[in-house]
Amino acid sequence: MHDQALPKGGDGTLVERVMAVVSQRIAGRTLAPGAKLPSLRSFAETMGVSKSTVVEAYDRLAAEGVIQARRGSGFYVAGHAPPFSVADLGPRLERAVDPFWVSRQSLDAGEGVLKPGCGWLPADWLPxxxxxxxxxxxxxxxxxxxxxxxxxxxxxxxxxxxxxxxxxxxxxxxxxxxxxxxxxxxxxxxxxxxxxxxxxxxxxxxxxxxxxxxxxxxxxxxxxxxxxxxxxxxxxxxxxxxxxxxxxxxxxxxxxxxxxxxxxxxxxxxxxxxxxxxxxxxxxxxxxxxxxxxxxxxxxxxxxxxxxxxxxxxxxxxxxxxxxxxxxxxxxxxxxxxxxxxxxxxxxxxxxxxxxxxxxxxxxSYRKYMEGLRARLARAMSESATRLKAIGITPWIEPRGGMFLWCALPEGLDAAVIARQLLAEDIVLAPGNVYSLSQSASRFLRFNVAQSNDPRLFSALNRAMAAAARRGAAAQIALA
Amino acid sequence: MHDQALPKGGDGTLVERVMAVVSQRIAGRTLAPGAKLPSLRSFAETMGVSKSTVVEAYDRLAAEGVIQARRGSGFYVAGHAPPFSVADLGPRLERAVDPFWVSRQSLDAGEGVLKPGCGWLPADWLPxxxxxxxxxxxxxxxxxxxxxxxxxxxxxxxxxxxxxxxxxxxxxxxxxxxxxxxxxxxxxxxxxxxxxxxxxxxxxxxxxxxxxxxxxxxxxxxxxxxxxxxxxxxxxxxxxxxxxxxxxxxxxxxxxxxxxxxxxxxxxxxxxxxxxxxxxxxxxxxxxxxxxxxxxxxxxxxxxxxxxxxxxxxxxxxxxxxxxxxxxxxxxxxxxxxxxxxxxxxxxxxxxxxxxxxxxxxxxSYRKYMEGLRARLARAMSESATRLKAIGITPWIEPRGGMFLWCALPEGLDAAVIARQLLAEDIVLAPGNVYSLSQSASRFLRFNVAQSNDPRLFSALNRAMAAAARRGAAAQIALA
Missing domain, CATH: 3.40.640.10 (Type I PLP-dependent aspartate aminotransferase-like (Major domain))
Known part of the structure; x- marks a missing residue:
């Protein structure tokens, strides 16, 4: 309350200048929605104006709906803080690499949608x-x-x-x-x-x-x-x-x-x-x-x-x-x-x-089922790796097992761009930056090998990558 | 850092007195577990001692395990804040009226335990x-x-x-x-x-x-x-x-x-x-x-x-x-x-x-089941009210339906005391203060009428109330 002096000179009456100071504090969130305003007396002292000036300023702000009077309790900034959105909390990501978006796409995907980006097995792989x-x-x-x-x-x-x-x-x-x-x-x-x-x-x-x-x-x-x-x-x-x-x-x-x-x-x-x-x-x-x-x-x-x-x-x-x-x-x-x-x-x-x-x-039957599942995943892993390599997508490592293959696109391609393009063809991918706090995995994609056995996936990937490469080359020529 | 002067005179060397100041701050939580200590230079200035005195004080505190040195980063108070216990957060309640305790007792109750204090229907009342x-x-x-x-x-x-x-x-x-x-x-x-x-x-x-x-x-x-x-x-x-x-x-x-x-x-x-x-x-x-x-x-x-x-x-x-x-x-x-x-x-x-x-x-069958359940609950409500009134326990209102009857014990009795006593007989009650933020419901108990049909409950309540009343009378005589 002591670091803000009343703006000197300029337009308007003293009342308007007091109103402006309160409004600025609200806009700048020094006074958050729902916060209590300083008492009339202390604010008058801080601003070096009379108490009646502050009374009028508060009354006019209340009439404008900016603040609200509470019987016997003083004045408060109108409204409440907005709900707490987890999606808005992190760095502002484009929707295609927003973790919530990828979860929602995968969970909401209807029939006929391919989900090589999703994190679970197809129903008919389960016991x-x-x-x-x-x-x-x-x-x-x-x-x-x-x-x-x-x-x-x-x-x-x-x-x-x-x-x-x-x-x-x-x-x-x-x-x-x-x-x-x-x-x-x-x-x-x-x-x-x-x-x-x-x-x-x-x-x-x-x-x-x-x-x-x-x-x-x-x-x-x-x-x-x-x-x-x-x-x-x-x-x-x-x-x-x-x-x-x-x-x-x-x-x-x-x-x-x-x-x-x-x-x-x-x-x-x-x-x-x-x-x-x-x-x-x-x-x-x-x-x-x-x-x-x-x-x-x-x-x-x-x-x-x-x-x-x-x-x-x-x-x-x-x-x-x-x-x-x-x-x-x-x-x-x-x-x-x-x-x-x-x-x-x-x-x-x-x-x-x-x-x-x-x-x-x-x-x-569970132990036998798991043995069979591991063997099936190992085959799918090897097949997916082969097919991805054939179109220029390179696994980062050969995992010992599981369902995920973390792969790099050729230099210069952006996984989010490819993911957006394939979504238009009803294929949900998982672009690397969804997984990366530092946003340093833009060339990567995570493939679920149990959800990557449809030839449509590889041809769509191939087309999208070629189109992206052409756009990249055209951009380079335009720059040259 | 400026409000604490080096203790004057007394026992010990300068180093020991610097150590004592740091220890006090840790004990008083001015420096919380995990917190960074002031830098050597600034602390030396604040305390009006040489930097080498602070170096030695910090080194000895580190040797004692009170603080920890982090390479290139300074000194920190050892340990972490303790885990966040929800049970410890509210006012310190005796275990018998702690909400967690009542939940745990009800959820953990084995066979043969009566649960008039629990918040759900017996299995054979459900569809x-x-x-x-x-x-x-x-x-x-x-x-x-x-x-x-x-x-x-x-x-x-x-x-x-x-x-x-x-x-x-x-x-x-x-x-x-x-x-x-x-x-x-x-x-x-x-x-x-x-x-x-x-x-x-x-x-x-x-x-x-x-x-x-x-x-x-x-x-x-x-x-x-x-x-x-x-x-x-x-x-x-x-x-x-x-x-x-x-x-x-x-x-x-x-x-x-x-x-x-x-x-x-x-x-x-x-x-x-x-x-x-x-x-x-x-x-x-x-x-x-x-x-x-x-x-x-x-x-x-x-x-x-x-x-x-x-x-x-x-x-x-x-x-x-x-x-x-x-x-x-x-x-x-x-x-x-x-x-x-x-x-x-x-x-x-x-x-x-x-x-x-x-x-x-x-x-x-669901609609018919619910109709039957409502009728059964209405009967149980009326029967429980009658039996409770007969032993001096008074319903606060006659509810329109549902399973709960909120009842007052006779003046002078404490529901937590009765609850503790009945727990020893394998009967879980729900004493009123579990439900009361202001702790103003010490005379109340919540009865689940669907779990209150065993005669054991009423005889045990009767005995516990009589014993409590006798103790109260004896205490009054002793005071007189």
């Missing part, structure tokens, strides 16, 4: 028969199973199965250290609610799963990133960003990283954990692609013993995205606090979804 | 056969139904059914204004993510559904409350709190209010909406008990046309809490922003849960 058997079994379950909220931790036999599955990756998590959630995304949301505050720095890989950006924006944190290499995050830059930005959390996939398909090497895993300890960092290891691994890669949670590492996961990729069920495995002392957040945010978890997942995982 | 038929039908559904994420808005035919159901309450909501969520709780969570910011004031009824407190604490807002009368909120105090606190949101149940069972009168509804308009308030109307109404009561969303009112709901009470599905109906301009938050927080909604709900709602 359909196992699901049908599970639904039939559930139709005969006790009434409580069909009716009641689950317990706060979630279905005990499923937590036992998860504990055994984690042991296969050398992660030692007792069933009581595992909390079921509505989804892998909700698992991450609860961890963020518990561990970060608005304004904290949170570290992600560049590139990383685009919804990490969306979720973190919704938590009003400062997102920072570290370049991802074929062996994990660049450890020199990792150390640098830890020292400079002091992030509270690091969110990553250790095995079959999304979108690159890379996995953490033991050396990098060890270095990351050491730096985490040095800088007091907590790591969230999203292990959603565990079932797709041909042979287990190092897990941060295994080396660390769930001390600084929290592991999350779900069944949306390997079993069904229609049945929502995820989990958090964390140090025992954190489980109670996480349960409170879960009850606050969603009360119970779906007992029915957990029963279905348990039923499918226990079904004798 | 069990309809659910079994729905599960069998779903086991024959197309593969996509069993495998895929839902669309961003959620299953279209279910949104159409919801739109028609709302029309019965004169709420005009097009299917495109309805967004499916994982639960009613998640619906409220998304509305809060979209409409409130940390530090905003949010208004609730006193008493109100206790999980509103928990969820709002997790959003780091300032919770304010207004007393609830048998006709809705006290409008004079409602106006006063709007003028004084300028809440952004008001969260309420218009029909069959939880925990009181009261409903909004048309006069109060009109006044609340007028005040909402005057003060720029948005209202969230949680309509979760819609199906339990014998005849429709006024809905704020009906009068308002979903302008300042957002309606939310779910099927946990009338259909199944095991199948998670809720919804938000809001003004068209807000749906896109809410979808973005939904994708960020949970990616898709469970298509399977939505299909199950749709299937049960469409089942020819």
């Amino acid at each position: 359909e028969e196992g699901m049908r058997r599970a639904l039939r079994a559930l139709s005969r379950a006790p009434a409580e199973t069909l009716a009641d909220y689950g317990t706060p931790l979630g279905l005990a036999p499923l937590r036992q199965v998860l504990s055994r599955r984690m042991a296969l990756h050398s992660v030692d998590a007792a069933p009581d250290q595992i909390l079921l959630t509505e989804s892998g995304t909700q698992a991450l949301d609860l961890v963020c609610r518990f561990l970060v505050e608005p304004g904290d720095a949170v570290l992600v890989d560049d590139p990383c799963y685009f919804n990490f950006h969306a979720l973190l924006r919704a938590h009003r944190v400062r997102i920072v990133s570290v370049p991802y290499t074929p062996n994990g995050p660049d450890t020199a830059l990792f150390e640098q960003v830890l020292a400079q930005e002091r992030p509270r959390l690091y969110i990553t996939n250790s095995a079959l990283h999304n979108p690159t398909g890379a996995s953490l090497s033991p050396v990098v895993a060890h270095r990351v954990l050491k730096l985490a300890e040095q800088f007091g960092l907590t790591i969230v290891e999203d292990d959603i692609f565990a079932d797709f691994e041909p042979e287990p890669a190092p897990r941060l949670a295994a080396f660390d013993g769930l001390d600084r590492v929290v592991q999350i996961g779900s069944f949306s990729k390997s079993l069904s995205a229609s049945v929502r069920c995820g989990y958090i495995a964390a140090r025992p002392g954190w489980i109670e606090g996480l349960i409170d957040h879960k009850i606050a945010a969603s009360f119970g978890t779906g007992r029915l979804a957990a029963e279905l997942v348990l039923s499918v995982l226990r079904d004798g | 069990e056969e309809g659910m079994r038929r729905a599960l069998r039908a779903l086991s024959r559904a197309p593969a996509e139904t069993l495998a895929d994420y839902g669309t961003p808005l959620g299953l279209a035919p279910l949104r159409q059914v919801l739109s028609r159901r709302m029309a019965l309450h004169s709420v005009d909501a097009a299917p495109d204004q309805i967004l499916l969520t994982e639960s009613g709780t998640q619906a409220l969570d998304l509305v809060c993510r979209f409409l409130v910011e940390p530090g905003d004031a949010v208004l609730v009824d006193d008493p109100c559904y206790f999980n509103f407190h928990a969820l709002l604490r997790a959003h780091r807002v300032r919770i304010v409350s207004v007393p609830y009368t048998p006709n809705g909120p006290d409008t004079a105090l409602f106006e006063q709190v709007l003028a004084q606190e300028r809440p952004r949101l008001y969260i309420t149940n218009s029909a069959l209010h939880n925990p009181t069972g009261a409903s909004l009168s048309p006069v109060v509804a009109h006044r609340v909406l007028k005040l909402a308009e005057q003060f720029g308030l948005t209202i969230v109307e949680d309509d979760i008990f819609a199906d339990f109404e014998p005849e429709p009561a006024p809905r704020l969303a009906a009068f308002d046309g979903l302008d300042r009112v957002v309606q939310i709901g779910s099927f946990s009470k009338s259909l199944s809490a095991s199948v998670r599905c809720g919804y938000i109906a809001a003004r068209p301009g807000w749906i896109e922003g809410l979808i973005d938050h939904k994708i960020a927080a949970s990616f898709g909604t469970g298509r399977l849960a939505a299909e199950l709900v749709l299937s049960v709602l469409r089942d020819g």
Whole structure:
């Protein structure tokens, strides 16, 4: 209130000049919508005018609807702050590389639309028969199973199965250290609610799963990133960003990283954990692609013993995205606090979804299904790589497994331009900058090899790339 | 940094005195965990000592683990802020009247435990056969139904059914204004993510559904409350709190209010909406008990046309809490922003849960089931009221319907004391202060009439009340 003097001289009466000062503060957001204005007396003092001048200025601003009088409480800036749009929060991206846009396109795609950019398997690649058997079994379950909220931790036999599955990756998590959630995304949301505050720095890989950006924006944190290499995050830059930005959390996939398909090497895993300890960092290891691994890669949670590492996961990729069920495995002392957040945010978890997942995982056919799926994905991976290379699109690495192939377009081409063009032909691509906080992946695309077997895709890509190259050449000639 | 002078004289060297100042600031939270310490030079200047004295003080504090050196970046207070515990955020409540504790007790209760304090129907009161038929039908559904994420808005035919159901309450909501969520709780969570910011004031009824407190604490807002009368909120105090606190949101149940069972009168509804308009308030109307109404009561969303009112709901009470599905109906301009938050927080909604709900709602037997349920609840309400009155427990009002009876104990008795005593006999009660922000409902208990039909409950209540009265009398004699 003391840094703003009444504009000297100029047009208008004293009242109008006081009104102008208030209006400027509102326009410049020094006074936000809903904020209380200074009292008549203090504002009169600050401005060096009489109280009656401020009274008249406030009254006229109220008559104009700029501010509002509240009985016995003073004057307030009219209106409320606009709703909190997560889409508007980040850097202004063109819609084609906006993470929300890509999610929406993929989720909304009707029949006949090709979705090589989407992040899940086609329905007929999933354990359909196992699901049908599970639904039939559930139709005969006790009434409580069909009716009641689950317990706060979630279905005990499923937590036992998860504990055994984690042991296969050398992660030692007792069933009581595992909390079921509505989804892998909700698992991450609860961890963020518990561990970060608005304004904290949170570290992600560049590139990383685009919804990490969306979720973190919704938590009003400062997102920072570290370049991802074929062996994990660049450890020199990792150390640098830890020292400079002091992030509270690091969110990553250790095995079959999304979108690159890379996995953490033991050396990098060890270095990351050491730096985490040095800088007091907590790591969230999203292990959603565990079932797709041909042979287990190092897990941060295994080396660390769930001390600084929290592991999350779900069944949306390997079993069904229609049945929502995820989990958090964390140090025992954190489980109670996480349960409170879960009850606050969603009360119970779906007992029915957990029963279905348990039923499918226990079904004798599941292991065989997963073996078949891995083999099928390996073939699709190899075929997609061959076909993409044939039209000049180069895989960044050959992933050990999973469904993603992170590929570079030829020099000079922009993936967002190609994506926009293919969308007009009902093909949803995933352009690289959707995954990149630094917006440095404009030449990259993520292909889902299970959704990339239609020849239409490759011919459309070929045409779009040729057209873009022609436009580029024409532009160069025009410049010459 | 300028308000703290080096302690004069006393024991210890200069270095030790500099160390003491830093330690005090850390203990007093002037320097929070993770915070950067002042640079060597500026701190030396502030303290009026040489730089080498500060170097030694910092080095010794680092050796003690109190602070940490970061290469090229200076010194930081060791450790991180502790995790964000929602349970610790509110006023320190004894565990027996802590909302989290009551939720946990109810959700965790094993077989043989009576739960008159819980907020849902027993499994055998719910449409069990309809659910079994729905599960069998779903086991024959197309593969996509069993495998895929839902669309961003959620299953279209279910949104159409919801739109028609709302029309019965004169709420005009097009299917495109309805967004499916994982639960009613998640619906409220998304509305809060979209409409409130940390530090905003949010208004609730006193008493109100206790999980509103928990969820709002997790959003780091300032919770304010207004007393609830048998006709809705006290409008004079409602106006006063709007003028004084300028809440952004008001969260309420218009029909069959939880925990009181009261409903909004048309006069109060009109006044609340007028005040909402005057003060720029948005209202969230949680309509979760819609199906339990014998005849429709006024809905704020009906009068308002979903302008300042957002309606939310779910099927946990009338259909199944095991199948998670809720919804938000809001003004068209807000749906896109809410979808973005939904994708960020949970990616898709469970298509399977939505299909199950749709299937049960469409089942020819559902309407008849609900009629039967309402009649059964009316009988249970009347029986419970009679039995409670017989032991001196007085219903606050006779609710028009629903499952809750809000009752007062005789003068001088504390519901939390009775609740603690009955828990030892495996009976979970819901003491009034769980629902009361002002902690002014210590004499009240909420009874779920569908869970209050066991004679054990009334005899245990009778004994506990008599014992408490004896203790009270003994205490009075001792004081006399």
